Amino acid sequence: MLKRFTVKNYKNFKDEISLDFSKIAGYQFNKDCLSMGLIGKMLIYGRNATGKTNFGRALLDIKTLLYGMFRNDENSVLINADSQEDTAKFIYEFQFGSDEVIYTYSRFANTELCDEELYINGEVVFKCDFKNSKFYFQGLSIINAETVNTNRYLNKGEMDNEYVLPFLRWFINNTAFSDNSVLIKLSKYVRKMDLITVSNNNQIHLSMFSYRKFFEDLKNPVYLHNFEDFLNLMGIECKLVLQELPDGQVELYFSQNKLVPFYSTASSGMLALTSLYQKIVSNLSLIYLDDFAAFYHYEMAEKLISFIKNKYPECQFIMTSHNTNLMTNKIMRPDCLFILSSKGTLTALCDATERELREGHNLEKMYISGEFEKYE
Known part of the structure; x- marks a missing residue:
């Protein structure tokens, strides 16, 4: 389940804004609003133009990144108009049983990736700095995937000319994981998110x-x-x-x-x-x-x-x-x-x-x- 979501510099959210599903008070009523130790049902109020719809779009951005179609559409990821930064930052923290997964990335205004990182239980699985062409894949051994041929991913012939292919997207689609793998759980969860x-x-x-x-x-x-x-x-x-x-x-x-x-x-x-x-x-x-x-x-x-x-x-x-x-x-x-x-x-x-x-x-x-x- 999603444990925490954070976005920064996306549309009207110039500063970092987070939604923490794990921040539960000690109320003893309406426990059916909770699920697996996290908030399962919530209501968000806000005056007009506060960004309720934009927040939902930001939350679902990960599904577009991993399973949607990419376009260089300036309206797809819109950087805050008052910001001096050139990317929007997305951080997703998931809880699957005893495993904690953190997936974070930044995107430019034209939707192209700037960077991408994955952590499992606090350990770095991979880091991709597309802007500076720096990559770290040594952590793949954490999930017994050290034999994956990352050179195929880095080979330009394996990548689309119009956008940078997210490594996590390529990794999940080109690796044989067991059904109980935490990345398979992550993949299934993201596929079933909807706005x-x-x-x-x-x-x-x-x-x-x-x-x-x-x-x-x-x-x-x-x-x-x-x-x-x-x-x-x-x-x-x-x-x-x-x-x-x-x-x-x-x-x-x-x-x-x-x-x-x-x-x-x-x-x-x-x-x-x-x-x-x-x-x-x-x-x-x-x-x-x-x-x-x-x-x-x-x-x-x-x-x-x-x-x-x-x-x-x-x-x-x-x-x-x-x-x-x-x-x-x-x-x-x-x-x-x-x-x-x-x-x-x-x-x-x-x-x-x-x-x-x-x-x-x-x-x-x-x-x-x-x-x-x-x-x-």
């Missing part, structure tokens, strides 16, 4: 592939029943039917006295909820849900958080919201509620006041009255 945002048309961005796969999954009666149960759990009482059309396509309907087409009659909130379900139903490791409650009544948003906690206890969920009704100890806890300030600081509510916050405190009332204003 989910709500678009202007109230829909969560989905690829055509995801949309088609959803309908293929609905052909399974168990999957259709689970989706129906999910909507009913969210307070939408309905019965669903999937029917095949004469052209071979399938259509989803509400089953009433007559069949009513689902997608043409569902409300914008229900469509956003459906799109979200299509994404979170996958087996993911970490999900950044940006402004997830924008189109939900606060009671539905509460039910959604409860569903997430019960259904996905081991998946780390980071949710951003402006809905202060969710700032409550009824479903969360002060060490899992954060404020992102316009200055680029991230502070848990339990650290944003001199009071000792307890289960009985009305956190929303305190927030609205300005109790935490210093950290906004």
Whole structure:
């Protein structure tokens, strides 16, 4: 699981900003917000333009680096406009059982790598300084990979002409590791990280592939029943039917006295909820849900958080919201509620006041009255 994330000089985050999943207070309620000794479910609040979406993009940068497509796109990694530094710095600290993995790298504005380092249990596995063409691979013996032919990687013929290939990406793809290898665990975790945002048309961005796969999954009666149960759990009482059309396509309907087409009659909130379900139903490791409650009544948003906690206890969920009704100890806890300030600081509510916050405190009332204003 992700233990700590730090980014510096990325877009509106000029100074270093960190999210520490291991900083847990001693609260004895809502322990389902925790997972394996780390924060598993959290809510981040922040005024408009504080960088909640940018923080999510920064957090998911590692997935783009290791598994995405590279482009020299100046908007992909944008250096802070007021900074004199020419790179953005990313630090990921993971915990897999008793193993601690730290992966750190810097990227220029055009997304190209400047440097890259990997540590396992405090020992250096490799260091790559692409800017100065200096490389250290002696630590590969730590993971019994000292026989890997690093000259193949360093050979320009093995590298793309348009960008510097991350060594970790090449290393994982060109080395036979056992299934219990810490690097295989890291690889699987990063692959299953995802960023989910709500678009202007109230829909969560989905690829055509995801949309088609959803309908293929609905052909399974168990999957259709689970989706129906999910909507009913969210307070939408309905019965669903999937029917095949004469052209071979399938259509989803509400089953009433007559069949009513689902997608043409569902409300914008229900469509956003459906799109979200299509994404979170996958087996993911970490999900950044940006402004997830924008189109939900606060009671539905509460039910959604409860569903997430019960259904996905081991998946780390980071949710951003402006809905202060969710700032409550009824479903969360002060060490899992954060404020992102316009200055680029991230502070848990339990650290944003001199009071000792307890289960009985009305956190929303305190927030609205300005109790935490210093950290906004």
